[in-house]
Amino acid sequence: xxxxxxxxxxxxRCTPMRGPLGQSSTPQGCKEPVIPKKGEKRKHSWKxxxxxxxxxxxxxxxxxxxxxxxxxxxxxKNQLVAVIPCSDQRLGPQHTKLYVCLSVLLxxxxxxxxxxxxxxxxxxxxxxxxxxxxxxxxPNMVNITITNVLNITNKNYFSVELCDLDVQTLFGDIxxxxxxxxxxxxxxxxxxxxxxxxxxxxxxxxxxxxFCKSTAFKIHTLFLHLQITVRVLYLxxxxxxxxxxxxxxxxxxNTTIPHFVQDSLL
Numbered sequence: 001x002x003x004x005x006x007x008x009x010x011x012x013r014c015t016p017m018r019g020p021l022g023q024s025s026t027p028q029g030c031k032e033p034v035i036p037k038k039g040e041k042r043k044h045s046w047k048x049x050x051x052x053x054x055x056x057x058x059x060x061x062x063x064x065x066x067x068x069x070x071x072x073x074x075x076x077k078n079q080l081v082a083v084i085p086c087s088d089q090r091l092g093p094q095h096t097k098l099y100v101c102l103s104v105l106l107x108x109x110x111x112x113x114x115x116x117x118x119x120x121x122x123x124x125x126x127x128x129x130x131x132x133x134x135x136x137x138x139p140n141m142v143n144i145t146i147t148n149v150l151n152i153t154n155k156n157y158f159s160v161e162l163c164d165l166d167v168q169t170l171f172g173d174i175x176x177x178x179x180x181x182x183x184x185x186x187x188x189x190x191x192x193x194x195x196x197x198x199x200x201x202x203x204x205x206x207x208x209x210x211f212c213k214s215t216a217f218k219i220h221t222l223f224l225h226l227q228i229t230v231r232v233l234y235l236x237x238x239x240x241x242x243x244x245x246x247x248x249x250x251x252x253x254n255t256t257i258p259h260f261v262q263d264s265l266l
Contacts, residue, residue: 117157123187123232124153127245131196135212135251142203142212142251144177150195150228154187160234161186167199170225171208177201184230199226203251212251220252 084091131147146169154160162184169177179199187193201224203209212220229242 118235120234120237121155121157123155123160123241124151125228125230125241125243126151126153127226127228127243127247128194130247130249133249135253137213140204140209142209144201144203144249144251146177146199146201146224146247146249148197148199148226148247150197151192152185152187152195153192154189156234157189158234159186159188160232162195162230162232164229164231165197166229167197168227169199169201170227171203171222174205176203176224208251214252217252220250221248222251223248 128149128151131149133147134145136143152162163182165179165181165184167177167179168175169179177199179197181197185193185195203212208222211217212222214220224247226245226247227242228245229240231238231240
């Protein structure tokens with residue numbers, strides 16, 4: 001019988017002993033080697049991670065990304081990112097098609113409303129009437145001040161601003177008066193506004209001067225042609241409007257009766 005003795009100074013206390021029949025055995029008190037043998041797979045458990053501070057199972061939680069097969073420390077559960085698989089039902093919200101259709105429908109309604117309210121509509125100019133006429137005689141000229149009323153209609157759903165009103169008065173082919181006004185008025189949405197303006201007329205032609213001052217004629221009527229132009233501003237856009245009208249006045253006295261004017265058919 002052969003007996004193997006081991007002392008404290010042995011280089012390896014866990015060296016297997018051979019018995020008398022050639023059988024090997026591990027001395028009592030020795031653990032299994034940590035490094036597995038060649039070709040052998042080692043099974044891991046949560047106790048294997050105890051070397052980094054995870055001493056007990058009570059201080060760890062199930063890993064959210066590995067379905068409870070691993071452990072993580074409780075203090076780091078808010079610092080880790082959980083990966084959700086593509087097959088998770090939380091990634092497929094319900095009624096997706098309904099939400100998409102409602103969103104598209106809402107966008108269409110908003111677009112239609114915006115186009116309806118912001119689509120440019122017409123602004124109409126129409127001379128209404130002669131409010132008054134003042135006639136003044138000088139030795140070589142007849143001075144006339146005509147006060148007219150202009151009707152402005154705004155069919156838009158937003159306010160428009162009128163500026164640069166230009167009025168030219170003609171007697172036949174002769175220009176007898178001009179008027180230019182920079183700032184006219186502001187017209188509110190879907191409303192109508194009357195604007196009053198004055199036109200100075202100067203008759204220095206000898207024939208017209210004699211006609212208006214002569215007492216041999218009982219009627220001193222002049223037919224005038226008015227060309228009206230105005231610029232309209234709205235929504236950072238500018239456009240020019242124009243209209244023609246005809247009116248008659250009495251140049252012999254200052255008692256011209258207020259009357260409606262006639263729009264041009266051109």
